[in-house]
Amino acid sequence: MYRLSKLRFGFPIGLLIMLLLDGSLSHIFSSQMFNYPTVMVSHLVVLWLVTAVLYEENVTMPLGRWAIVAGAVFDLYYTGIFGVYIFIFPLVVYVTRIMVTYISPNFLSGLLIYFIDITLVEGLGFLASRVVHMTVISGSSFLVNTLGPTLALNLALYVILYFPIRWVYNWLN
Amino acid sequence: MRKFSFNRRLVIIIVCLIVSFALMTVSVVIRNKRSTPPLIQQFGNDIVGLADRVVALPANGLSGSVSSVSELLNTYQENQQLKKQVSELAQTKVRDQTLAKENKQLNQQVKLNDSLTDYTAVSAAVITRTPSSWQNQVVINKGSSAGVQKNMPVMSGSGLIGRVAEVNKTNSKVELITDNNDSANRFAVQITTKSGATVNGVLSGYKSATGQITMNNITTKAKIHKGDKVVTSGLGGVTPKGLYVGKVAETGGDDYGLSTKLYITPATDLTDLNIVTVAVTKQ
Numbered sequence A: 001m002y003r004l005s006k007l008r009f010g011f012p013i014g015l016l017i018m019l020l021l022d023g024s025l026s027h028i029f030s031s032q033m034f035n036y037p038t039v040m041v042s043h044l045v046v047l048w049l050v051t052a053v054l055y056e057e058n059v060t061m062p063l064g065r066w067a068i069v070a071g072a073v074f075d076l077y078y079t080g081i082f083g084v085y086i087f088i089f090p091l092v093v094y095v096t097r098i099m100v101t102y103i104s105p106n107f108l109s110g111l112l113i114y115f116i117d118i119t120l121v122e123g124l125g126f127l128a129s130r131v132v133h134m135t136v137i138s139g140s141s142f143l144v145n146t147l148g149p150t151l152a153l154n155l156a157l158y159v160i161l162y163f164p165i166r167w168v169y170n171w172l173n
Numbered sequence B: 001m002r003k004f005s006f007n008r009r010l011v012i013i014i015v016c017l018i019v020s021f022a023l024m025t026v027s028v029v030i031r032n033k034r035s036t037p038p039l040i041q042q043f044g045n046d047i048v049g050l051a052d053r054v055v056a057l058p059a060n061g062l063s064g065s066v067s068s069v070s071e072l073l074n075t076y077q078e079n080q081q082l083k084k085q086v087s088e089l090a091q092t093k094v095r096d097q098t099l100a101k102e103n104k105q106l107n108q109q110v111k112l113n114d115s116l117t118d119y120t121a122v123s124a125a126v127i128t129r130t131p132s133s134w135q136n137q138v139v140i141n142k143g144s145s146a147g148v149q150k151n152m153p154v155m156s157g158s159g160l161i162g163r164v165a166e167v168n169k170t171n172s173k174v175e176l177i178t179d180n181n182d183s184a185n186r187f188a189v190q191i192t193t194k195s196g197a198t199v200n201g202v203l204s205g206y207k208s209a210t211g212q213i214t215m216n217n218i219t220t221k222a223k224i225h226k227g228d229k230v231v232t233s234g235l236g237g238v239t240p241k242g243l244y245v246g247k248v249a250e251t252g253g254d255d256y257g258l259s260t261k262l263y264i265t266p267a268t269d270l271t272d273l274n275i276v277t278v279a280v281t282k283q
Helices: A007-028 A044-055 A063-079 A085-102 A107-131 A139-172 B002-033 B039-073 B075-109
Strands: B120-129 B137-140 B153-156 B159-167 B172-176 B188-192 B198-207 B212-218 B229-233 B241-253 B260-266 B275-280
Touching: A007 A044, A007 A063, A007 A139, A007 B039, A007 B120, A044 A063, A044 A085, A044 A107, A044 A139, A063 A085, A063 B039, A063 B137, A085 A107, A085 B002, A107 A139, A107 B002, B039 B075, B039 B120, B137 B275, B159 B260, B198 B260, B212 B241
Parallel strands: B159 B241
Antiparallel strands: B120 B137, B120 B275, B137 B172, B153 B159, B153 B275, B159 B172, B188 B198, B188 B229, B198 B212, B212 B260, B229 B241, B241 B260
């Protein structure tokens, strides 16, 4: 089914657009999002991957592979530190797939799953940056200044974009 | 059978962790040591940068039109203030031209070709910003083909904003001085005090709570006042002399009372960057 549907090309194109929109949003709203010390980071690319798992009912997509590609592009183009998000993004897809087998996905349970995913992305990203000395921020100020605002922003984006993205998937499928 | 699959998963996790650490270490070393990233990475970055321009163009255009509407509202007041400044500026500019000419003639007389203040400005547009809270980085649309090299200082508006961290063919990454990692904001700077003494030093960090740059370990006896201007000193190579950094906001002793610590207000708003200038020096 996947081979024949428009998703085969539509999904990667959407993934790339979401990845680049993350950067554009951060640039355009940088005075609001990077209002130090409070930092909000948009993770639209994670939203695209997670919603793909949520809507994946009868078509199986090679999400893990695309997550690796997205992570590689993220590492090379945005951060310049290779080897961080290339592992985190596939892990998010894997964890989401496990959670979906226990909780049937709908709007509200998806919100919970997305909450866990964003915490995972930000937490592991923080640990990796601590390891390579990209940051010296303590764990407690990470929780207050970065994780909290980031969760707020991304859950708001989830609520706004859940139905539009589902519409896009249905149209592609 | 169950035990086997658990072990296999554990092995996969450990292998992933080791590979991840290895890759991170290698890329950090490459970033610190080499002037350009590996060719394949450059190529990939150039392609993604090209695609990003397609996405960034409408997004930035939209934000530009929204901000131009909001700017229209206080245009009148701004116009009044700017008119005053322009009349002062004309005078300064003429004087500046005369001085530059005189300087050139004097340099010719003493056969000095390039001095520390010489640089050519390459202006570039900001394409995108790293969506990460650990790296304050922007991607600009000029690369090695426009003469940009690693470690060159980048300015926006009137002041210094950061340095080039990675150069590809058609785009490059700029690390802002708000970035607090080990190498982002170590610029050699100097302050000329009101009494005429010159104080040299190195920028040492960024205090995110107040938005000020810090400068540590100053052991001079000269009295530094609030409002003294901080400029780059040109010592240490790539950065030319005389790029404006900001004004001294606060002076104080360091934690042990041995040296002075300064807080500097940056000259430009570091969250609102659209057009930046790379100071290209001859090396």
